[in-house]
Amino acid sequence: MSHSPSTNKAAPIKSLPLDMELVLKVIPMPADCNANGDIFGGWVMAQCDLAGSVIPARHAKGRMATVAVNEFIFKQPVRLGDILSFYSKLVRIGRTSVTVTVEVFAERFHTQGEYIKVTQATFTYVAIDMQGRPRPIEQQG
Template sequence: MSGSSPLGPATPPSDKELVLKVIPLPADTNGNGDIFGGWVMAQVDLAGSVIPARHVNGRMATVAVKEFIFKQPVRVGDILSFYACVTHIGRTSITVQVEVFAERHRAQGQFVKVTEATVTYVAIDDNGRPRPIEKRA
């Protein structure tokens, strides 16, 4: 895992690919005024699917979230950067590690790790059944 202390400044990972950048808006907040965790989870799912899409060459579905850790709250106006890498390719599935870093609204260029997750996607056919992933040369 990348970064430093769970509460202090962090460094985005050099061993993962930047796959998504997004700024949460006021409509994405929970009752505490922070960004709703479900919104963050949806963004992680989207970000995590970018690299597997290159391997699957067709439809895929999220089948598991092995681990999801919220380290810091996400706030309105943060610039979120999502980094991902494939950790395993099976016969029909691909597992991806996603790390999310925030540049706080008033501290651009300084990163804080806010979330990380391990997500598994499965290649599916037109009937929604698992199908083999073609091996790359």
């Protein structure tokens, strides 16, 4: 994750998504940093996978697995001390799968109350049985 702070500066936003659900808040720690002092992209991806699984778990009602990362965009670096807010929204429910989008906003340590969108991703999860085979999701009506 290499970003040039001077050429890739995002304007802060004052409000967070109203059409999405806050599913996770986390603060990265020093062990999550790369050699440049930014947070590892892989760490951010893992947190997004956790956040992305919250809504599908309500529909799968049992074991499920991540089957696809349909999109993953790092928009801005995540820095040590950032307060990260992960918002998610249902995109699609299929016969055995659930697709969601996740957007991550950073509240910088020194500018709390202002948010910068740092990452967006889309994940697909599939409901699985005890043998790891896809199983139908009960459609809620």
